[in-house]
Amino acid sequence: MTLRHSNEDAIVAKIAKRAKIVPNGAMARESLACRIGDDAALFQPHGRQQTLLSCDWFLEGTHFLRGKHPADSVGWKCLARALSDIAAMGGKPRCFLLSLALPASLTGRWLDEFLLGLGRASAKFHCPLAGGDTTSRDVILMNVMVVGEVQTGRAVLRSGARPGDLLYVSGRLGEAEMGLRLLNRGKGSANRKNPLTKKHLYPEPRLALGQWLANRLASAMMDLSDGLSSDLPRLCAASGVGARVSAAQIPRVQSSARYFKSSADHLRLALDGGDDYELLFTVRPNQAGALPRSFRGLPLTPIGVITSRKQIVLADEHGRESSLQARGWDPFRSD
Amino acid sequence: MTLRHSNEDAIVAKIAKRAKIVPNGAMARESLACRIGDDAALFQPHGRQQTLLSCDWFLEGTHFLRGKHPADSVGWKCLARALSDIAAMGGKPRCFLLSLALPASLTGRWLDEFLLGLGRASAKFHCPLAGGDTTSRDVILMNVMVVGEVQTGRAVLRSGARPGDLLYVSGRLGEAEMGLRLLNRGKGSANRKNPLTKKHLYPEPRLALGQWLANRLASAMMDLSDGLSSDLPRLCAASGVGARVSAAQIPRVQSSARYFKSSADHLRLALDGGDDYELLFTVRPNQAGALPRSFRGLPLTPIGVITSRKQIVLADEHGRESSLQARGWDPFRSD
Numbered sequence: 001m002t003l004r005h006s007n008e009d010a011i012v013a014k015i016a017k018r019a020k021i022v023p024n025g026a027m028a029r030e031s032l033a034c035r036i037g038d039d040a041a042l043f044q045p046h047g048r049q050q051t052l053l054s055c056d057w058f059l060e061g062t063h064f065l066r067g068k069h070p071a072d073s074v075g076w077k078c079l080a081r082a083l084s085d086i087a088a089m090g091g092k093p094r095c096f097l098l099s100l101a102l103p104a105s106l107t108g109r110w111l112d113e114f115l116l117g118l119g120r121a122s123a124k125f126h127c128p129l130a131g132g133d134t135t136s137r138d139v140i141l142m143n144v145m146v147v148g149e150v151q152t153g154r155a156v157l158r159s160g161a162r163p164g165d166l167l168y169v170s171g172r173l174g175e176a177e178m179g180l181r182l183l184n185r186g187k188g189s190a191n192r193k194n195p196l197t198k199k200h201l202y203p204e205p206r207l208a209l210g211q212w213l214a215n216r217l218a219s220a221m222m223d224l225s226d227g228l229s230s231d232l233p234r235l236c237a238a239s240g241v242g243a244r245v246s247a248a249q250i251p252r253v254q255s256s257a258r259y260f261k262s263s264a265d266h267l268r269l270a271l272d273g274g275d276d277y278e279l280l281f282t283v284r285p286n287q288a289g290a291l292p293r294s295f296r297g298l299p300l301t302p303i304g305v306i307t308s309r310k311q312i313v314l315a316d317e318h319g320r321e322s323s324l325q326a327r328g329w330d331p332f333r334s335d
Numbered sequence: 336m337t338l339r340h341s342n343e344d345a346i347v348a349k350i351a352k353r354a355k356i357v358p359n360g361a362m363a364r365e366s367l368a369c370r371i372g373d374d375a376a377l378f379q380p381h382g383r384q385q386t387l388l389s390c391d392w393f394l395e396g397t398h399f400l401r402g403k404h405p406a407d408s409v410g411w412k413c414l415a416r417a418l419s420d421i422a423a424m425g426g427k428p429r430c431f432l433l434s435l436a437l438p439a440s441l442t443g444r445w446l447d448e449f450l451l452g453l454g455r456a457s458a459k460f461h462c463p464l465a466g467g468d469t470t471s472r473d474v475i476l477m478n479v480m481v482v483g484e485v486q487t488g489r490a491v492l493r494s495g496a497r498p499g500d501l502l503y504v505s506g507r508l509g510e511a512e513m514g515l516r517l518l519n520r521g522k523g524s525a526n527r528k529n530p531l532t533k534k535h536l537y538p539e540p541r542l543a544l545g546q547w548l549a550n551r552l553a554s555a556m557m558d559l560s561d562g563l564s565s566d567l568p569r570l571c572a573a574s575g576v577g578a579r580v581s582a583a584q585i586p587r588v589q590s591s592a593r594y595f596k597s598s599a600d601h602l603r604l605a606l607d608g609g610d611d612y613e614l615l616f617t618v619r620p621n622q623a624g625a626l627p628r629s630f631r632g633l634p635l636t637p638i639g640v641i642t643s644r645k646q647i648v649l650a651d652e653h654g655r656e657s658s659l660q661a662r663g664w665d666p667f668r669s670d
Contacts, residue, residue, distance in 0.1 A: 007667035040389035054375035136666035331471035332342035
């Protein structure tokens with residue numbers, strides 16, 4: 001007999017073959033000393049660089065729905081959202097590992113389309129597949145492990161904010177959540193051309209911006225994945241500070257009014273909407289002049305200031321202050 | 336108000352706090368430039384080393400049962416089995432990332448016991464926790480990402496076997512599978528003192544042996560996680576060779592006969608039993624003399640030879656040959 005490959009091996013071979021279609025052969029050779037399928041991936045670090053490591057769940061039923069989210073969007077997004085953590089540290093992607101569990105019935109067309117979206121993201125963000133693990137399961141489970149690099153000492157942590165620093169966000173907040181609402185309202189296949197739906201289905205990690213800000217401009221940085229009201233307290237806790245945010249300054253969804261009950265709804269969406277993958281960062285007041293109003297077309301908006309009082313305060317347009325409650329995504333919240 | 340931590344943050348804080356209890360503070364400081372809880376972990380590679388990266392699913396219902404497997408064994412095993420991939424490359428562990436999804440109802444005692452077992456493995460194998468991801472789910476899902484290191488050019492791949500090389504295994508095969516059978520037969524809590532049950536619940540990755548073999552002795556290596564009959568074809572396929580295995584030489588369970596119907600059952604268990612995490616490796620014939628019969632008390636047994644004919648052949652004690660069918664663990668097998 002000739003060597004018989006098991007079903008699992010056939011699926012690994014399919015993933016490896018598709019991963020090679022991505023036009024990043026040169027990168028793959030540079031990063032990885034051996035091909036997919038050995039016991040572990042071999043990664044060659046560059047000199048004077050620290051390695052960035054992050055992993056992210058992406059689970060059917062929790063993070064996406066099989067019936068609502070096109071398979072190619074699941075493939076794109078599982079990598080893009082993981083890379084947002086590399087962007088948030090100011091790093092460059094090097095490679096990723098994919099752990100995938102799925103029903104045997106989805107190893108045909110669904111897996112093909114998934115790999116198409118994954119391959120597009122891999123090529124666009126210069127991040128080749130290096131390895132992973134595959135198993136069978138009744139629901140689709142994913143864990144994506146991304147590897148990045150940053151010049152030693154240049155990573156931007158959450159802990160660098162000081163009282164007086166100005167607080168900024170990139171892009172507009174709440175767009176991805178609005179896109180999800182549109183997707184949930186729609187019947188049948190998703191309208192991928194609507195820019196809000198597109199931001200939910202095919203998010204773009206802010207890698208170029210993160211790398212640019214890491215060049216001595218940002219004092220602290222993180223990505224907004226759970227929503228500003230949940231993520232800002234994390235940055236403040238890590239830095240041992242508080243913040244005062246001006247509600248009127250928060251950049252929000254620009255969309256026809258028919259989707260909204262009131263302008264307060266606009267604001268809540270910007271405060272609590274998840275999945276935006278924009279960057280939240282702080283800049284020393286004497287460096288704020290060096291920051292443009294946009295970076296490659298992406299708005300950079302000052303939304304408040306870091307304070308020594310360890311509270312997160314939201315000020316309305318009349319200057320009235322209230323404490324900002326964390327109402328973003330929390331998988332363990334029971335209320 | 337003071338900064339309010341979300342429930343997810345409280346769980347991350349608990350994991351981070353327990354991880355620090357492990358007496359590996361020095362290692363953690365050396366490996367990691369920032370603490371758990373930033374967007375990504377910062378890893379400082381050593382000079383002239385390649386980084387080894389591997390990730391492993393460990394899923395309730397697929398890889399363990401909540402009612403059968405003690406929580407501390409789940410914690411130990413999720414790390415130990417992932418580290419077996421580092422052992423199989425001849426590497427040293429540096430750190431790991433834990434992605435954990437679990438029901439909110441298990442974030443008390445179950446999580447405490449889980450972290451106890453995880454912490455013991457982390458200390459024993461000198462592998463500190465560097466980061467991860469946490470979410471809520473109705474079943475327990477884990478993905479463990481391990482980071483190791485190996486001197487550049489010294490990693491032992493699956494692809495290095497040549498015709499004429501001798502084929503070896505460490506330890507005895509089928510023990511963990513036998514331990515699982517004993518566990519399934521038993522009612523109530525597991526008998527952790529039985530050595531077979533212990534091998535199933537608390538496996539030991541062969542890190543010291545792997546590092547020793549990587550010092551120019553092994554030509555190819557992998558770990559046995561799915562069973563010899565499934566894993567040997569993978570090593571042979573990667574090397575473009577075949578193998579002839581002598582059934583009588585395969586080291587197997589030494590246990591009272593009452594668990595077995597026949598000696599053929601002994602052999603099948605050794606061929607197809609999963610979860611042993613022993614090392615399968617090849618040695619050039621002129622180097623076989625340098626290999627002792629055991630390494631630190633662990634038997635090293637020659638079980639066959641690598642052939643140029645791309646078949647996996649099993650020879651019985653009378654020299655009769657048959658093709659070895661892959662009957663180890665395959666999550667996608669439909670029969």
